[in-house]
Amino acid sequence: MIRVLLPAHLRTLARxxxxxxxxxxxxxxxxxxxxxLEANYPMLCGTVRDHVTKERRAFLRFFACxxxxxxxxxxxxxxxxxxxxxxxxxxxxxxxxx
Amino acid sequence: xxxxxxxxxxxxxxFILTADGTRENWEVSGPFFAGWEIYHxxxxxxxxxxxxxxxxxxxxGQVIQRSNDGGKTWETPGGGVTVVPGxxxxxxxxxFVYDVSEVSGKPLHTHQWYDGTQHPWEFKRVxxxxxxxxxxxxxxxxxxxxxxxxxxDGGASWKELSGLRGHGTxxxxxxxxxxxxxxxxxxxxxxxxxxxxxxxxxxxxxxxDGGKTWKxxxxxxxxxxxxxxxxxxxxxxxxxxxxxxxPDVLFMQKHWDVMRSDNGGDQWTEVSGNLPTDFxxxxxxxxxxxxxxxxxxxxxxxxxxxxxxxxxxYRSRAGGNEWEALTRGLPQRDCYVNVFRDxxxxxxxxxxxxxxxxxxxxxxxSPDGGDNWSAIVQNLPAVLSVEVQTLP
Numbered sequence: 001m002i003r004v005l006l007p008a009h010l011r012t013l014a015r016x017x018x019x020x021x022x023x024x025x026x027x028x029x030x031x032x033x034x035x036x037l038e039a040n041y042p043m044l045c046g047t048v049r050d051h052v053t054k055e056r057r058a059f060l061r062f063f064a065c066x067x068x069x070x071x072x073x074x075x076x077x078x079x080x081x082x083x084x085x086x087x088x089x090x091x092x093x094x095x096x097x098x
Numbered sequence: 099x100x101x102x103x104x105x106x107x108x109x110x111x112x113f114i115l116t117a118d119g120t121r122e123n124w125e126v127s128g129p130f131f132a133g134w135e136i137y138h139x140x141x142x143x144x145x146x147x148x149x150x151x152x153x154x155x156x157x158x159g160q161v162i163q164r165s166n167d168g169g170k171t172w173e174t175p176g177g178g179v180t181v182v183p184g185x186x187x188x189x190x191x192x193x194f195v196y197d198v199s200e201v202s203g204k205p206l207h208t209h210q211w212y213d214g215t216q217h218p219w220e221f222k223r224v225x226x227x228x229x230x231x232x233x234x235x236x237x238x239x240x241x242x243x244x245x246x247x248x249x250x251d252g253g254a255s256w257k258e259l260s261g262l263r264g265h266g267t268x269x270x271x272x273x274x275x276x277x278x279x280x281x282x283x284x285x286x287x288x289x290x291x292x293x294x295x296x297x298x299x300x301x302x303x304x305x306x307d308g309g310k311t312w313k314x315x316x317x318x319x320x321x322x323x324x325x326x327x328x329x330x331x332x333x334x335x336x337x338x339x340x341x342x343x344x345p346d347v348l349f350m351q352k353h354w355d356v357m358r359s360d361n362g363g364d365q366w367t368e369v370s371g372n373l374p375t376d377f378x379x380x381x382x383x384x385x386x387x388x389x390x391x392x393x394x395x396x397x398x399x400x401x402x403x404x405x406x407x408x409x410x411x412y413r414s415r416a417g418g419n420e421w422e423a424l425t426r427g428l429p430q431r432d433c434y435v436n437v438f439r440d441x442x443x444x445x446x447x448x449x450x451x452x453x454x455x456x457x458x459x460x461x462x463x464s465p466d467g468g469d470n471w472s473a474i475v476q477n478l479p480a481v482l483s484v485e486v487q488t489l490p
Contacts, residue, residue, distance in 0.1 A: 057157065
């Protein structure tokens with residue numbers, strides 16, 4: 001199972017805790033993880049990536065294993081520790097405000 | 099005794115204020131959707147316990163929420179868990195995709211940008227939700243970048259009424275300072291096929307066939323700040339209001355100028371009269387007196403607060419031109435708030451109540467048509483919208 005950490009507002013929207021698990025069949029990539037996340041939590045469609053283009057929303061970032069993966073290709077393999085469930089795939093809202 | 103339910107959208111969540119017909123003792127519930135911007139909430143006139151809310155965020159985009167119990171509980175329509183493996187997600191209640199199909203006959207990809215170049219249409223948020231007057235499952239959404247969408251399944255899925263963007267003037271629309279938003283939707287209660295909408299900064303438009311075809315209705319508007327002040331489109335209309343008993347009579351608060359039309363928008367005349375400034379955002383009509391209208395004058399387009407730090411509602415009992423200041427109970431010193439375009443509403447109790455919300459987090463009520471005012475709440479986040487339901 002893949003562990004996914006959600007920012008606070010998306011936890012509220014999905015009515016879940018900070019971490020959810022999803023099952024991915026085949027390669028574990030940003031795309032496959034987010035596809036699985038949206039399948040399990042349809043209310044999150046459009047909130048992490050665009051409905052149509054599937055591009056990451058501008059003020060969200062993807063982190064895992066101490067790395068910023070936001071600009072990685074959607075079909076690039078995620079670190080093996082994410083694929084094994086040892087480390088979470090983190091969706092983080094950019095810091096803003098005063 | 100009748101009750102009122104006030105739906106307040108703010109920068110950081112939604113609040114619902116309720117009271118009996120005396121409107122003296124208020125119960126405040128919320129925040130709902132805490133931390134999100136609630137641009138607008140509105141109840142169905144067919145089923146008043148069916149509420150729709152536009153929940154939006156710069157980080158996470160658009161969400162549509164729906165309540166079937168007057169706002170006690172909420173759901174994201176269409177957002178149930180998908181149970182069939184491999185099935186596409188069903189949560190499309192926030193999916194607003196512009197119609198660029200050939201079938202629509204008018205594929206439209208760009209509008210005018212601030213610098214005069216063409217810019218792609220990009221969905222940002224829902225500014226206004228207008229439930230149908232005949233079907234609780236039907237609701238219109240006015241969005242930024244400007245377009246009109248319709249849901250026929252209680253907000254679960256949305257389809258653009260693309261005849262509006264595609265009627266011909268779309269490429270000349272351009273954003274105002276607040277974005278290119280479709281913020282006003284009014285349905286003629288006698289003939290629901292007739293709908294009025296308004297866009298900043300394009301102007302007002304009307305359909306007489308339920309949204310298939312549209313035409314600009316901006317004759318008589320004069321906007322000094324655009325290259326051609328009497329242009330067919332390009333006017334920064336801030337809000338439009340009408341009285342249900344006379345849906346051909348429209349009142350408009352434009353960027354500058356208060357206007358009225360007596361023929362469904364075919365021709366407008368200025369009725370700013372003796373207002374101390376005719377810049378502002380809100381305008382509304384008394385529930386029982388179709389010629390009694392209200393505005394909140396704001397100093398200017400560069401100073402979005404009341405003149406002299408005095409929060410004053412202006413009332414005209416003559417449908418414009420002759421205005422009186424209403425001040426009793428409103429702050430008359432050091433008040434520098436704004437009142438946004440969808441933040442005024444009226445109830446329909448025998449003594450008509452007038453409500454408005456401010457960027458300072460106040461929601462004021464006058465239970466007597468504007469003569470006396472008091473604050474229901476004073477310290478909410480900045481108020482984006484106010485709607486009122488009069489309940490049995």
